[in-house]
Amino acid sequence: MTRLRVVPAALAAGATIGVALPFLPLFQPNSWLRVTVLLVLIVGVAGVGMRRVSRSAAIVVAGQLVIGLVAILLLLLRSTLWYALPTVDTVTTVTAAVPAFVRSVTEQAAPVAATAPVILVLAVVFVLLAVSVDALAVTKRMPGAAGIPLLTAYVAAASNSTEGLAFTYFLIPAAAWVALLAHEGTSRLVRWGAVIARPRGGQVRNPAPGILTWARGVALIAIAAAVVLPGVLPHLPPRFIADGLARGDRGGNGVGSSLQDTLAVAQHLGDRSTQPVLRYETDDPNPPPMRVDVLNQYSDGVWRPTSGQLFDTGGELPATDASEAIARRTPTTRVTDNRMAAPQLPLPGTPLTIDVAADRLRVDANGMVKRVGEMDSYAVNYELVEPSQAQLRAADPRGSDRADDLAIDAMSADYVSAILDQVAPADLDAAEQAWRIQAWLRSARFTYSLDLATPVAFDDTGRAVPLDPLSQFLATRRGYCVQFATAMVMMARHRGIPARVAIGFLPGTLNGREWTVRSADAHAWPELYFPSIGWVRFEPTPGTHTGQAPGWTIDAAPTTGPSATTSAPSTSATAEASDSAAPAPTTSEEPGLAGVIADVGGWLRATWIPSTTILLVAISVLITPLLGSIRRRRALRRARDDAERTEVLWQSLLDRLDDIEVRAGPGETPRQARDTLTRSAYLDGASTAALDTVVATLERARYAAPGADLPDVTADSELVAKTARSRRRLTMRIRAWLWPLEGRRAWGEMWKSVDRRGR
Amino acid sequence: MARRSGLLTQRGSAFLASGVVLLVAGMALGQRDLTRIGILVLALLLVCRTLARTGAPVLEVARVATPARMGVDETARISLSLHNVGQRRTALAVGEEILDPSLGDRPRFTIPPIGLGQFSEVEYSVRPHVRGAHPLGPLRVWTRDPFGITSAASIVEGTGSILVTPRIHPLTTGRALGRGVGTEGSIPHQVALHGEDDQSIRGYREGDDLRRIHWPATARMGELMVRQEDRPARRRAVILLDARESGHSGHGATSSFEWFVTMAASVMAHTADLGYAVHLLTPDLTNDAGVRNDESVDAMLETLARIRTGPDDGFRAVLHAAHGFTGSGGLLVALTTGLDDGATRALSSLRQHGSTAIGMVHAPRRGEESSARLAGRTIATLGSAGWLTAEVSGFEPPARVWSELTGASLVGVQR
Incomplete structure (x- = not known):
């Protein structure tokens, strides 16, 4: 049994299967997992069998590899075999599988369809992983090293899932790996000698169960810490550092964020960065989102801008489309700290004036105001139209010639129009349809989630049929602002309303008078065009993430989300997949000191329970030395005569020496104790003399006739303690200071008195 | 009690390094999964390090050898008893008795936790190949955690000893060594050895050699006394x-x-x-x-x-x-x-x-x-x-x- 090592082999297989599980969301459908688990188990059993045959690790590993590969042949490539022998067909299938796998992985966003080549490659990878884990952890008895292949696989899965893995995926491999460590360590301890010491008069007991219980406790603490702490610790935004480095290579503008100017609808959302991108003050009590750009070209699930061309209009800003009849506000916003990279310029509403040099402003084909060069701070006076519902109803955008803003997506056209017939019948007026579409999207039918749902449609063979991203969203009703905005834009276009996607930032967090916009406040929303009103912002993304929808976009407020403050975490308008070249909004500049302080403050607020706990523990540790000193002083005060005082000082000296692991033997007389202490504390001349004095005084206190002259030995005992401490390592001195025996005794006495009183 | 050396094993050091790297990388790259693994490794390390007893096990060791004296290539059983004289229960430890190589392999054994003031015993045997007074011990003790992260070595002072007597080869002698050319009687010195210690005094009997008379005793007793002569002669x-x-x-x-x-x-x-x-x-x-x-x-x-x-x-x-x-x-x-x-x-x-x-x-x-x-x-x-x-x-x-x-x-x- 010991040589076969069945238990560690099972644990190794469990750990390998555990790191295969996080790949489940990446490869769908999950039929590949069954094969993989089976293969991992086969490799494990093969290891047990091979260890029975041979002691040589090389032979065991070779045997496992051969058995694993044969199992792959039989399970996955049976159709290509000729009486269990590989044929040319087998070879071509295998060689074709690798490029097919690479193509699937690079071209498809997660989840990748688990086709036959994908399953084959996954099977080979996990067989190799299982063999290496088993070889290291079981055959070579190096479970610590087996953590490396496990870690590699786990990190591979983690780096490909945008939001990180759920901690549940972490539990199985972590528990299995820690169990491997404990099992190997325990068997090493027990195997150390063939002999186990037995208690006097008792029987030899196997210490393994005792240690394993201990190990289980330690493992539980460690795993619990690993589950809880990552949520509490402050993390930089993903790829903060990596992007910061990469940007230097591009030689571009070293400062500032930029918002990705394409949006992929099918991607999971990655960036949850809390880096500030913008700070501003405004006299607008209810500031609108800051718009950065608009996108109106949609194809293959990606939104793109019309063109990147900028026009120099000599500082002239595009005129408002709104007629005089429309109610409007004209607040002013002063941006104090703009970290966006040029040419993007976050602006609220329709800008009227911007207090910067005219030659630095540009306008693009969509009428968006852009800039050249640095623009750290600027004030913008803008117009915010607030059309009444009647005015919206009156404006009929249908029949518009804005072809770009009316193009519909052919892939999802059938799906969208089918839904649209139920949601917003064609005979309603345009405003009514827009209201209904928004209300439907904001209804409880839809779930806001940064992770997109897995595909739902399958063909006859059980393979997933990837829907186009918009249909996928409408079918699964799960997504974030990009999907909601896309759905609303497409549905509006189907009904002949010109529509486009605006990207920018939610108003951010109000702190005093200053609003702070962070990367995570990035947002996307639809804008619908109504003649004589202009582009009107709608808000189909549900509830708490975006705040209330604008008043004019609500028919009779049937299904609005709860009114929420804009300080709630909000969605990001951008997303990125691992292979996406364009980065999400990030900041390469180091955050300022104020930003760091604000971050720390925010972090403390967010984690006040753990922080308080840590603080309490720290305080209780720190007061231990104090308690010890109080206890000593009280004992000295309560001593009735010099003899008792000398006893107290002696006991205190012994305790303090005990802290630095200098101990007199049990039952030693003061003189014997003196000799032991002098020797083991490496006392020098002066301190030896001091200890002599202390002991002589103690002897007189104990044995001389009452009333003998007893000098005060406080200084002497202090000298002894100090000299003995100075002979010790720093760590021990610190420990002795932080956690002294006298303090521990004080804690114990307090506990006892509480305990007594409690009874 | 010798001071213990470094507490972390090679694995412990590797865990510390990789845990810190994972934690820092995870936090810097915003990858909570890396942080998680780093924390798992570090927490394991930290808990083990904290629980690893900071003081060496305070033990007294006594050894009893049976037999205490033995010949070369004979086997003796050594009974080792460990007495916990410290102030806390000892942790699970493994021990190795430091022996002269001529006594054979160093015995190793596992020492389960010993309660306060309790005794634990273990036996091993030695088979010395060289005569001499061989020390047994001291005992080297390692306290280890089951994850193999910490290991603290200490030496429990106190030694025993066994005496190994030289090998005795059976000899055969061609002729009696004491016999010279003649008969035994003809070499009286060799046969009748009367060391000073062997003397005893008895009364004179007729026929006793006059030279054997012990004059001081005679004077004291008032009768003739002779030195004892009829003991069996020892060569x-x-x-x-x-x-x-x-x-x-x-x-x-x-x-x-x-x-x-x-x-x-x-x-x-x-x-x-x-x-x-x-x-x-x-x-x-x-x-x-x-x-x-x-x-x-x-x-x-x-x-x-x-x-x-x-x-x-x-x-x-x-x-x-x-x-x-x-x-x-x-x-x-x-x-x-x-x-x-x-x-x-x-x-x-x-x-x-x-x-x-x-x-x-x-x-x-x-x-x-x-x-x-x-x-x-x-x-x-x-x-x-x-x-x-x-x-x-x-x-x-x-x-x-x-x-x-x-x-x-x-x-x-x-x-």
Whole structure:
């Protein structure tokens, strides 16, 4: 049994299967997992069998590899075999599988369809992983090293899932790996000698169960810490550092964020960065989102801008489309700290004036105001139209010639129009349809989630049929602002309303008078065009993430989300997949000191329970030395005569020496104790003399006739303690200071008195 | 209690490094999964490090060997008892008894936790290949956690010892050693040995030799008293062992000195078996006289077990002391290295006429010409003085050397 090592082999297989599980969301459908688990188990059993045959690790590993590969042949490539022998067909299938796998992985966003080549490659990878884990952890008895292949696989899965893995995926491999460590360590301890010491008069007991219980406790603490702490610790935004480095290579503008100017609808959302991108003050009590750009070209699930061309209009800003009849506000916003990279310029509403040099402003084909060069701070006076519902109803955008803003997506056209017939019948007026579409999207039918749902449609063979991203969203009703905005834009276009996607930032967090916009406040929303009103912002993304929808976009407020403050975490308008070249909004500049302080403050607020706990523990540790000193002083005060005082000082000296692991033997007389202490504390001349004095005084206190002259030995005992401490390592001195025996005794006495009183 | 060395094992250090890297990388890259793994590793390390007892286990160790004295290649069981005299229960530990390599492999054992003031026992056996007083212990103890992250080594002071007596080869003697050319009676000195200690006094009976009258006792008692004479005569054998470092060659168990010790033990056992009163004279620096005289078999074995080579002037005292034992004749066995002329004369004069003296002189097989020449001269001088001599290199089987020496045993005739 010991040589076969069945238990560690099972644990190794469990750990390998555990790191295969996080790949489940990446490869769908999950039929590949069954094969993989089976293969991992086969490799494990093969290891047990091979260890029975041979002691040589090389032979065991070779045997496992051969058995694993044969199992792959039989399970996955049976159709290509000729009486269990590989044929040319087998070879071509295998060689074709690798490029097919690479193509699937690079071209498809997660989840990748688990086709036959994908399953084959996954099977080979996990067989190799299982063999290496088993070889290291079981055959070579190096479970610590087996953590490396496990870690590699786990990190591979983690780096490909945008939001990180759920901690549940972490539990199985972590528990299995820690169990491997404990099992190997325990068997090493027990195997150390063939002999186990037995208690006097008792029987030899196997210490393994005792240690394993201990190990289980330690493992539980460690795993619990690993589950809880990552949520509490402050993390930089993903790829903060990596992007910061990469940007230097591009030689571009070293400062500032930029918002990705394409949006992929099918991607999971990655960036949850809390880096500030913008700070501003405004006299607008209810500031609108800051718009950065608009996108109106949609194809293959990606939104793109019309063109990147900028026009120099000599500082002239595009005129408002709104007629005089429309109610409007004209607040002013002063941006104090703009970290966006040029040419993007976050602006609220329709800008009227911007207090910067005219030659630095540009306008693009969509009428968006852009800039050249640095623009750290600027004030913008803008117009915010607030059309009444009647005015919206009156404006009929249908029949518009804005072809770009009316193009519909052919892939999802059938799906969208089918839904649209139920949601917003064609005979309603345009405003009514827009209201209904928004209300439907904001209804409880839809779930806001940064992770997109897995595909739902399958063909006859059980393979997933990837829907186009918009249909996928409408079918699964799960997504974030990009999907909601896309759905609303497409549905509006189907009904002949010109529509486009605006990207920018939610108003951010109000702190005093200053609003702070962070990367995570990035947002996307639809804008619908109504003649004589202009582009009107709608808000189909549900509830708490975006705040209330604008008043004019609500028919009779049937299904609005709860009114929420804009300080709630909000969605990001951008997303990125691992292979996406364009980065999400990030900041390469180091955050300022104020930003760091604000971050720390925010972090403390967010984690006040753990922080308080840590603080309490720290305080209780720190007061231990104090308690010890109080206890000593009280004992000295309560001593009735010099003899008792000398006893107290002696006991205190012994305790303090005990802290630095200098101990007199049990039952030693003061003189014997003196000799032991002098020797083991490496006392020098002066301190030896001091200890002599202390002991002589103690002897007189104990044995001389009452009333003998007893000098005060406080200084002497202090000298002894100090000299003995100075002979010790720093760590021990610190420990002795932080956690002294006298303090521990004080804690114990307090506990006892509480305990007594409690009874 | 020796201070323990570093607490983290190689695995612990690796975990610390990788955990910190993972944690920092995870936080810097915003990858919570990396942070999670880093925290798992670090938490494991931290908990183990915290729980690893900071103080070494405070143990008292006692060893009982059965038997306490043993011959080479015999087995003794050592019972080791551990007493927890510390202030807390000990953690699970593994121990290794530090033994001389000649006692065999160092015994290793697992020590389950020992409660406060409790005892724990473990037994192991040793099978020594070399004679001597071998120390047992001290005990080295490692406290380890089951994850193999920390390991604290400490040494539990306190040693025991076992005494391993030299190997005794059965010797055979060609003829009775005490017998000279004539009958036993004709060598009275050899037979009727009356050491000072052996005396007792009895009343005069007719026929007693007048020379045996003990005059002081007679005066005190008022009647004639004689020294006791009718005890069974005991033959005496004196064994001299030369333990001078300079004369011997070789190291360890195969050195010529070990051969001498084995030979001395064998001769001692053999002559004791034959009924001799055996005296073993060995140099002893701890003694004022510089010589040690043992007469009981046990004491002689112990002396031979403990003896070590010493300085050059050690043998002079032995020669000097030997006069007192050989003056009245008896078997003399000298195990020496090459001696200078003065010492050789002193040695050769120890043999009394009519008694047997056997000299085994070590001549190194290889080595300096001078010591070989010295050995040759010593042998020649002893031989001419009527000794039975043999030159030994330290590799011969003792039994053969002895039987060759004594098989042709003829007093006064050189082989």
